[in-house]
Amino acid sequence: MLSRAEIVRLLSKEDLSKLCKEAYRVKLEEIGNKVSLRALIEWSNVCSKNCFYCGIRSGNNIVSRYRMTEDEIIRLVEKARLEGYGNVVLQSGEIESESNTLFVERVLKKIASTCGPSFGITLSLGEQSEDVYKRWRQAGAHRYLLRIETSDCKLYEKIHPPQCSYERRRECIRSLSRLGYQVGTGVMCALPGQTIESLADDICFFADEDVDMIGMGPYIPHDETPMGRGVILTESERRERFELALRMIAVTRIHLRNVNIAAATALEALDERGREKGILSGANVIMPNVTDSKYGELYSLYSDKPLPKDDAGEGVSSLASALEAIGEKLLLRERGDSPHYKTKRIST
Ligand code: SAH
C-alpha cells in the first residue's frame, strides 16, 4: 500500500507513461492479461434525484423519460447472453418505491431462472434501504455499483441538492458490504473545485471501505444541468481530464492491487481509444452498452456520451480484436468476479 503523500505525488508529478506502465505491470501480476466483459443495460432514465451534474436529473424537463418493460429487459439480457456475455449490469435513475422494488425483484428472478446461477447480475440503481438491497440480493443480484462521487463531504454538498446526504450514500455502501454483495464504488474526476489531495483521499476511501470494484471516469459537463450549462471544454481541457482519469485508474491499481477496475464509458467520450488506454493503465473490466439505440440518446448523463451499438454481436468480436491487438484476452461467458472479494471471503 502507498502512503497518502506518495499517492499525491503519483497523481500530480509522476511521468504519466511510467505510472501507467507500473499499474499495468500490477494488473498483469494480479489479474493476468484478461479483461472481463459486462453488458450494460440502461433500463430507465426516470430519476427522483436532482444531482447538479447529471443529464437525467429530475429537474431536466427537456429529456423524454422511458422505462423498459420486463419483457424488453429480458429480451436484451437473452440477446447479450447469446452474444457471449456472461453477466449484465442493470442501471437506472434512482427510484425508492415498493412498486419499483417489486419490478426489479421480478426481473432478477426471471434472469436467474432463464440464464442460470452462473450468470452474473450487477445492479446500479442508487440509494435504497438495507431491506431493499437484501430483497434484491435474495432475488439473484450479487454485485452493486454505487459511486460515492467524491469522498470530500464539502464538495459532495456543493454538487448535490440539500436532500442528498453524503453519510447516507456511505451507509448504503456499507449496507451492501454487510449483505455480501461485491461492492463497487468510484468517483468523478475533474469536478469543479476538486483538488489532487481530494482525489488522493478518494483512493484512501476505496481502501478504507475495502470495496471490491472501482468505476471512475472524468466529469463531463451536460448543458441541461446547473453545473454544466454553457460550459464547453477546450481540446486541452478534454485531454487533461482524460489523463487525470487514467492517473486515478493507475494509482488505484497500484494501491488496491486485486480489485476490479472498470474502464468507464466516459473515457471513450474524451478519447476514441479511451477503453484500451484505460486497460493499459490498470483497468480490467469493460462494460459495453447493449441498450437499444432508441433509448441511448435519452440516457444522456453527460454530453457526447457514446451511443449504444445495436448489434451487440458485432460489438463483441470487434472488441475482442481491439483487445487482442494490445495483448489482452476478452473473457466471454464468465461472471468476472472480483479477485479481491474472493480473497476477502477466504480470509473471513
Ligand atoms: N442513479 C444511479 C446510477 C446511474 S448514474 C446512481 O446515481 O448511482 C451513474 C453514474 O453516472 C453516477 O454515479 C455518476 O458518477 C455518473 N455521472 C452522472 N453525471 C455525470 C457527468 N456529467 N459526467 C460524468 N459522469 C456522470
Ligand code: SF4
Ligand atoms: Fe439520478 Fe444517478 Fe443522475 Fe443522480 S447521478 S440524477 S441519482 S441518475
